[in-house]
Amino acid sequence: MSSQPTIKDVARLSGVSIGTVDRVLHNRGKVSEQNMRSVQNAIEALGYRPSRIARALVSRKSNFKIGVCIPRVEAEFWAEAVNGVEVAREKLQPFGVEVLLEVIGSYHFADQKDALLRLLAQGANALILTPVQGQESRLDQLIPPEIPYATVVEDIPNSRRLFHVGPDDHAMGLLAGRLALLYNGPGIQCGVLAANQRFYGTQERIRGFSDFLRENDPGGRILSLCEIPLENERMGYQKIYEITEQQMEQHPNLNLLYVTNGLTQWAAAAVKSHKKQGAIRVLGFERTEMTCSFIQEGIICATVCQGPGQQWYSAVNIMNEYLAGDRAIDNPVFNAECRILIKESLPFVKFNSISDM
Amino acid sequence: MSSQPTIKDVARLSGVSIGTVDRVLHNRGKVSEQNMRSVQNAIEALGYRPSRIARALVSRKSNFKIGVCIPRVEAEFWAEAVNGVEVAREKLQPFGVEVLLEVIGSYHFADQKDALLRLLAQGANALILTPVQGQESRLDQLIPPEIPYATVVEDIPNSRRLFHVGPDDHAMGLLAGRLALLYNGPGIQCGVLAANQRFYGTQERIRGFSDFLRENDPGGRILSLCEIPLENERMGYQKIYEITEQQMEQHPNLNLLYVTNGLTQWAAAAVKSHKKQGAIRVLGFERTEMTCSFIQEGIICATVCQGPGQQWYSAVNIMNEYLAGDRAIDNPVFNAECRILIKESLPFVKFNSISDM
DNA sequence: CTGAAAGCGCTTACAG
DNA sequence: CTGAAAGCGCTTACAG
Numbered sequence: 001m002s003s004q005p006t007i008k009d010v011a012r013l014s015g016v017s018i019g020t021v022d023r024v025l026h027n028r029g030k031v032s033e034q035n036m037r038s039v040q041n042a043i044e045a046l047g048y049r050p051s052r053i054a055r056a057l058v059s060r061k062s063n064f065k066i067g068v069c070i071p072r073v074e075a076e077f078w079a080e081a082v083n084g085v086e087v088a089r090e091k092l093q094p095f096g097v098e099v100l101l102e103v104i105g106s107y108h109f110a111d112q113k114d115a116l117l118r119l120l121a122q123g124a125n126a127l128i129l130t131p132v133q134g135q136e137s138r139l140d141q142l143i144p145p146e147i148p149y150a151t152v153v154e155d156i157p158n159s160r161r162l163f164h165v166g167p168d169d170h171a172m173g174l175l176a177g178r179l180a181l182l183y184n185g186p187g188i189q190c191g192v193l194a195a196n197q198r199f200y201g202t203q204e205r206i207r208g209f210s211d212f213l214r215e216n217d218p219g220g221r222i223l224s225l226c227e228i229p230l231e232n233e234r235m236g237y238q239k240i241y242e243i244t245e246q247q248m249e250q251h252p253n254l255n256l257l258y259v260t261n262g263l264t265q266w267a268a269a270a271v272k273s274h275k276k277q278g279a280i281r282v283l284g285f286e287r288t289e290m291t292c293s294f295i296q297e298g299i300i301c302a303t304v305c306q307g308p309g310q311q312w313y314s315a316v317n318i319m320n321e322y323l324a325g326d327r328a329i330d331n332p333v334f335n336a337e338c339r340i341l342i343k344e345s346l347p348f349v350k351f352n353s354i355s356d357m
Numbered sequence: 358m359s360s361q362p363t364i365k366d367v368a369r370l371s372g373v374s375i376g377t378v379d380r381v382l383h384n385r386g387k388v389s390e391q392n393m394r395s396v397q398n399a400i401e402a403l404g405y406r407p408s409r410i411a412r413a414l415v416s417r418k419s420n421f422k423i424g425v426c427i428p429r430v431e432a433e434f435w436a437e438a439v440n441g442v443e444v445a446r447e448k449l450q451p452f453g454v455e456v457l458l459e460v461i462g463s464y465h466f467a468d469q470k471d472a473l474l475r476l477l478a479q480g481a482n483a484l485i486l487t488p489v490q491g492q493e494s495r496l497d498q499l500i501p502p503e504i505p506y507a508t509v510v511e512d513i514p515n516s517r518r519l520f521h522v523g524p525d526d527h528a529m530g531l532l533a534g535r536l537a538l539l540y541n542g543p544g545i546q547c548g549v550l551a552a553n554q555r556f557y558g559t560q561e562r563i564r565g566f567s568d569f570l571r572e573n574d575p576g577g578r579i580l581s582l583c584e585i586p587l588e589n590e591r592m593g594y595q596k597i598y599e600i601t602e603q604q605m606e607q608h609p610n611l612n613l614l615y616v617t618n619g620l621t622q623w624a625a626a627a628v629k630s631h632k633k634q635g636a637i638r639v640l641g642f643e644r645t646e647m648t649c650s651f652i653q654e655g656i657i658c659a660t661v662c663q664g665p666g667q668q669w670y671s672a673v674n675i676m677n678e679y680l681a682g683d684r685a686i687d688n689p690v691f692n693a694e695c696r697i698l699i700k701e702s703l704p705f706v707k708f709n710s711i712s713d714m
Numbered sequence: 715c716t717g718a719a720a721g722c723g724c725t726t727a728c729a730g
Numbered sequence: 731c732t733g734a735a736a737g738c739g740c741t742t743a744c745a746g
Contacts, residue, residue: 004450006739017717022741030715053413053451054739057722093361094410168704175701182539212701338705340697344532344569347525348695363723374733379725387731411723414738 005046014042025050056095064323065098066316067124069115071132072103074233074262076288077308081130081152084309088316097320100124106231107132107196113142120147126323128315131156133198148322152315153308154201155333162322163332165315167306169201172285172338173208175304179340180209180256180283181217183301188213188220190256191247195228195236195263205260205285223251228263237266244270248280259284264303268294287341287349295343303341305349311336362403371399382407413452421680422455423673424481426472428489429460431590431619433645434665438487438509441666445673454677457481463588464489464553470499477504483680485672488513490555505679509672510665511558512690519679520689522672524663526558529642529695530565532661536697537566537613537640538574540658545570545577547613548604552585552593552620559617562642566615580608585620594623601627605637616641621660625651644698644706652700660698662706668693 007025011018016035023031024039031039042048068085072078082103089099100122102115112132119127120143127149131139140159143149148162155164180188192209196202206225213220226243230236240259244267247254257280259267264284268291271280277299284291287305294300314334321327339349364382368375373392380388381396388396399405425442429435439460446456457479459472469489476484477500484506488496497516500506505519512521537545549566553559563582570577583600587593597616601624604611614637616624621641625648628637634656641648644662651657671691678684696706 008739018740019717019742020715023716026741032715035715051414051451051739053410054722055741056410057408057414057724057739058741059722094408171701171704175705178699178701335704337707338702340699340702342535342697344528344535345695345697347528347692348532350694365723375724376726376733377731380732383725389731392731408723411738412725414723414740415725416738 004051005048007048007050009046010039010042010048013046014038059096064125064320065100065123066319066323067100067102067116067119067122067127068312068316069102069104069112069119069127069129070312071107071112071130072105073107073230074236074286077262077286078103081308081312084312085316087309088313088320092316092320095320099316109138113138116142120144126150126319128152128312128319130154133196148319150315150319152311153306154199161332163315163318163329163334165311165318165334165336166201167311167336167338169204170208170211172304172306173205173210174212175208175338175340176205176258176283176285176302177209177212177216179302179304179342180258180281181212181220183283184256184281186217186219188217188256189251189253190220190222190258191244191251191254192222192225193228193240193243193257193259193263193267194225195230195240195259195261197227197260202260209258223247223254230263233263236263237269240266241270245274248274248276254280256280257282257284262286262288264300265290265294268299272297272299291341292346295341295346298343301342305339305341306336307339361408362405364405364407366403367396367399367405370403371395416453421482421677422457422480423676423680424457424459424473424476424479424484425669425673426459426461426469426476426484426486427669428464428469428487429462430464430587431593431643434619434643435460438665438669441669442673444666445670445677449673449677452677456673466495470495473499477501483507483519483676485509485669485676487511490553505676507672507676509668510663511556518689520672520675520686520691522668522675522691522693523558524668524693524695526561527565527568529661529663530562530567531569532565532695532697533562533615533640533642533659534566534569534573536659536661536699537615537638538569538577540640541613541638543574543576545574545613546608546610547577547579547615548601548608548611549579549582550585550597550600550614550616550620550624551582552587552597552616552618554584554617562617580604580611587620590620593620594626597623598627602631605631605633611637613637614639614641619643619645621657622647622651625656629654629656648698649703652698652703655700658699662696662698663693664696 007018007021011021020031020035021039024036070078070081085101100119102119104111104115109132130153131151151161151164153166155166192206194202210222228236228239240263257267262285265288268282271282282300284303286303291303341349364375364378368378377392378396381393427435427438442458457476459476461468461472466489487510488508508518508521510523512523549563551559567579585593585596597620614624619642622645625639628639639657641660643660648660698706
């Protein structure tokens with residue numbers, strides 16, 4: 001009973017006003033040594049913990065804006081990201097936190113730059129973004145030093161970004177390698193289709209995959225590594241289609257296509273329309289509706305999914321706690337969970353599940 | 358600007374007092390048709406949504422108690438469940454919700470009954486539990502009809518339980534079958550070690566597994582189905598050890614042990630101490646520290662993990678929303694996410710991750 | 715350095 | 731049927 005002690009209880013016990021307790025709570029100084037101590041004792045004795053609810057109610061007006069920039073190229077993948085941001089916005093809205101969202105349609109730095117400037121113009125106190133390739137270093141100059149920013153999905157290790165939320169791409173590559181071996185058996189003859197090769201993550205996924213093969217499939221070979229230019233999803237689709245055709249001609253012994261990102265479904269479509277299912281397995285990343293049905297059909301054997309919604313949700317929350325002073329960022333890299341999508345795990349991998357903690 | 362509209366804005370726009378707005382909001386009746394309508398219009402026009410924060414602050418005293426009963430037999434598995442409950446408690450505490458936790462040390466109905474009565478005696482307004490085997494039907498009599506209750510992990514379909522949170526056990530069995538085939542290759546000769554066979558879930562996991570084999574591995578056979586009595590984890594360990602020895606003697610061609618629950622690690626220990634790794638693969642469920650190291654060593658090839666912490670966290674939250682009138686239970690079964698644990702996915706499956714939504 | 719007052723948005727008695 | 735007041739636990743000016 002008596003439920004939780006309140007600031008009033010602390011004030012009463014230590015014989016001061018609640019104003020003074022508040023000052024102690026927030027280290028606002030201007031408190032005599034003596035009162036300081038007796039308040040601290042009272043807090044200790046009562047096990048007092050300030051109510052986040054009351055705090056939130058008060059600070060309803062005086063709150064921050066978190067600006068978010070998402071490059072929506074692969075449509076479904078980034079739609080999940082947007083969803084994660086919206087769930088976070090919903091959650092934080094009652095606390096007076098505004099989440100400003102800018103969706104851009106490309107991986108061009110110029111577009112991202114414009115979006116970020118718009119967010120800053122709207123008064124964003126912090127930014128969260130997936131950096132587009134090649135120009136990462138410019139962000140430190142673009143974003144004023146007093147504005148903290150964080151990265152999601154793709155990191156910029158040598159920048160002043162406050163933290164990063166994303167998968168361990170090398171480990172994802174290793175996992176993909178294992179799945180390839182399990183489904184294909186030894187002797188993998190593999191074509192690698194790499195979109196966004198300039199992304200650090202893409203390279204790591206390739207490295208992990210080939211590390212695994214080297215270690216575990218002595219007869220396996222990577223026959224070719226093809227870059228897929230990716231201005232927009234449609235272009236990715238067309239290119240992958242062409243290149244898959246090329247690869248099948250050039251390498252009659254090809255038995256696996258490894259696609260480094262969410263374009264996996266389009267490689268599968270190309271394989272299917274050339275009636276190569278059975279002969280060529282497709283293995284890749286992420287979850288889309290089409291990916292799921294290709295897995296169901298057996299054209300895609302497996303994908304590794306990183307849950308962009310979850311990542312963005314976490315990133316917005318972490319940034320909010322940081323701004324509120326509730327969280328120190330000790331380790332700036334938060335590794336995302338990944339899931340294995342195969343035919344029998346389809347019922348278990350939820351689409352838009354978002355996770356706290 | 359103007360951020361969110363408040364109850365005051367609604368009152369002003371509709372020309373009534375905030376008391377009346379409140380009455381409309383909660384259908385407390387006693388409002389004239391005319392005011393009713395103008396308030397509703399104002400709400401609509403402003404896009405007003407009541408602040409959960411303010412609501413929580415007010416209702417700090419007059420709130421409910423949710424009683425939870427967890428049978429802690431397999432230690433690590435249920436420790437996760439306890440953790441999930443505690444995270445939920447932490448989250449709901451500021452809203453004035455008390456979470457009462459009773460941990461029992463067995464799967465005996467008598468113990469569970471005592472625990473539930475204790476929870477009721479403490480004034481629980483709702484109960485959440487994992488029903489122990491065989492006596493499920495008695496719960497409807499034990500728990501007063503005005504107290505809603507929910508099940509987690511194991512369901513009681515034909516009871517008045519309000520809802521159930523748990524995995525799809527049959528689908529888990531199918532998934533385990535796929536993993537068996539991937540790791541072993543065709544020609545599975547399998548011993549099934551079934552703890553808690555009276556649990557509905559255990560049977561479903563066996564059925565799913567054998568359904569998969571029948572369909573996909575014509576040369577595969579289930580050589581035996583052994584019940585493991587499970588009074589406590591220690592006993593489970595000893596029994597599994599004995600039975601594994603027996604099985605290995607009786608079936609020299611045995612190449613796989615399928616363990617239907619979190620005792621998987623003990624079967625692996627038995628295999629290891631008989632130096633049968635390589636010859637006999639172990640496949641099972643859940644994640645414990647020891648399970649992870651056996652996966653790392655290659656003795657356990659894979660497990661399917663259901664995340665008990667997540668399930669309990671969700672169940673407590675759902676019950677809270679139900680009690681608060683914030684959620685109608687339309688579909689009473691919430692299927693839990695499951696993850697595939699293999700050597701290469703170890704870095705991705707977080708131990709105590711808890712998820713909202 | 716300290717306290718009393720007002721107010722965050724809502725609900726709950728209490729008068730009319 | 732309706733409104734005004736008090737209060738949930740905290741923070742933020744404002745006087746001293």
